[in-house]
Amino acid sequence: MAPEESAGTELLLQSFERRFLAARALRSFPWQSLEAKLRDSSDSELLRAILQKTVKHPLCVKHPPSVKYAWCFLSELIKKHEAVHMEPLDELYEALAEILMAKESTHGHRSYLLPSGGSVTLSESTAIISHGTTGLVTWDAALYLAEWAIENPAAFTHRTVLELGSGAGLTGLAICKMCHPRAYIFSDCHRRVLEQLRGNVLLNGLSLEADVTANSDSPRVTVAQLDWDVATVPQLSAFQPDVVIAADVLYCPEAIVSLVGVLQRLAACCEHQRAPEVYVAFTVRNPETCQLFTTELGRAGIRWEAEPRHDQKLFPYEEHLEMAILKLTP
DSSP states (O other), X not given: OOHHHHHHHHHHHHHHHHHHHTTOOGGGSOHHHHHHHHHHOOOOHHHHHHHHHTTTSHHHHHSOOOHHHHHHHHHHHHHHHHHHOSSOOHHHHHHHHHHHHSOOOXXXXXXXXXXXXXXXXXXXXXXXXXXXXXXXXXXXXXXXXXXXXXXXXXXXXXXXXXXXXXXXXHHHHHXXXXXXXXXXXXXXXXXXXXXXXXXXXXXXXXXBTTOXXXXXTSOEEEEEEOOTTTOOHXXXXXXXXXXXXXXXXXXXXXXXHHHHHHHHHHHHTTTTSOOOEEEEEEEOSOHHHHHHHHHHHHHTTOEEEEOOOOOOOOSOOOTTSOEEEEEEEO
């Protein structure tokens, strides 16, 4: 195999691996590139390699995605194989048979590979809106903020970080594993989200603060219930954050007003010391929503500036989406 062809195959395998482990939409996979490679070669080694990088990946075997997702993926892979090759590939059908025997669950796993060679694995609801909240799944701005954090570790190293609206926990877990914070506080207001968050912290080998056997090299990790509308200055003062972050929390006008209110109260905790640095990441779905956010910040006397876009693309998310990170100065 020519060097450039080998490099192309590696990129294809990496793309399938990262998308499958993260259970991304099947339409985002490079199916056309796969079809072209299958037409150019009569051997089935590429499909065997894809199986090893997806359904047979060690992470997937240990923490599988939803049964429906794995079934749909394998069905599509078999369809691509049959369109080009007359001979069936036993491994594909054996893998499908194993999936069909598995029991479906309301939760599946998503895994994200880190530059360190480690990974973050999340247990998530299979429904986008579950139990009345969108916090049980990972949204794209959380991936974007995690990438930015990994590219800018000094913003978090040896510091106390408070995350507002942590959701499934992807951003915080990536920061805990890659940026060496002193302490990390995940927060959310929904009981089910908090339960899932605690589970995901433990799933990733981190200890919650009450665990006396915790590894001293790891950050002190807390999962806190925090309702932005009722959180008081004394309650917020107890966190003593150096850095505050939030991702994909600008989903409606009420949430924006609540977020700006809690940021004002956090600033009020720091009358005699430096206010925390604040970073808010979001997907620009509706320009009016973004405009409302910056307007509310102005009314509250909170200055903001946009962080430069980063080039690092570690995680699979929708490339056509416009995402932004604002640095706020209360």
